[in-house]
Amino acid sequence: MTPEDFCTWLRFVVAPLVTKPTDVTVVGVYRNRNNTKLVLEMGVAPDDRGRVIGRDGETLRGLKAITAAAGGRHGLRVTLDLNDEAVDR
Numbered sequence: 001m002t003p004e005d006f007c008t009w010l011r012f013v014v015a016p017l018v019t020k021p022t023d024v025t026v027v028g029v030y031r032n033r034n035n036t037k038l039v040l041e042m043g044v045a046p047d048d049r050g051r052v053i054g055r056d057g058e059t060l061r062g063l064k065a066i067t068a069a070a071g072g073r074h075g076l077r078v079t080l081d082l083n084d085e086a087v088d089r
Contacts, residue, residue: 003028
């Protein structure tokens with residue numbers, strides 16, 4: 001999978017959780033030379049941050065877990081970061 005595929009997949013997963021799905025932005029950036037570590041930087045509307053984080057961080061923890069698992073299936077270390085602001089596409 002390419003970084004764009006991971007970004008599209010994550011937007012697909014997160015969109016039903018938020019009230020403003022059009023404000024969900026995800027940018028994938030490789031963080032090492034051999035392109036095996038991918039960092040997905042996700043931004044959502046300020047009103048939706050609580051929905052993505054969830055009670056005691058459970059929703060965000062689950063999103064990070066399934067993201068890491070999806071990356072592992074493709075031989076990548078994928079991490080998810082929730083930004084304070086929406087990410088520019």
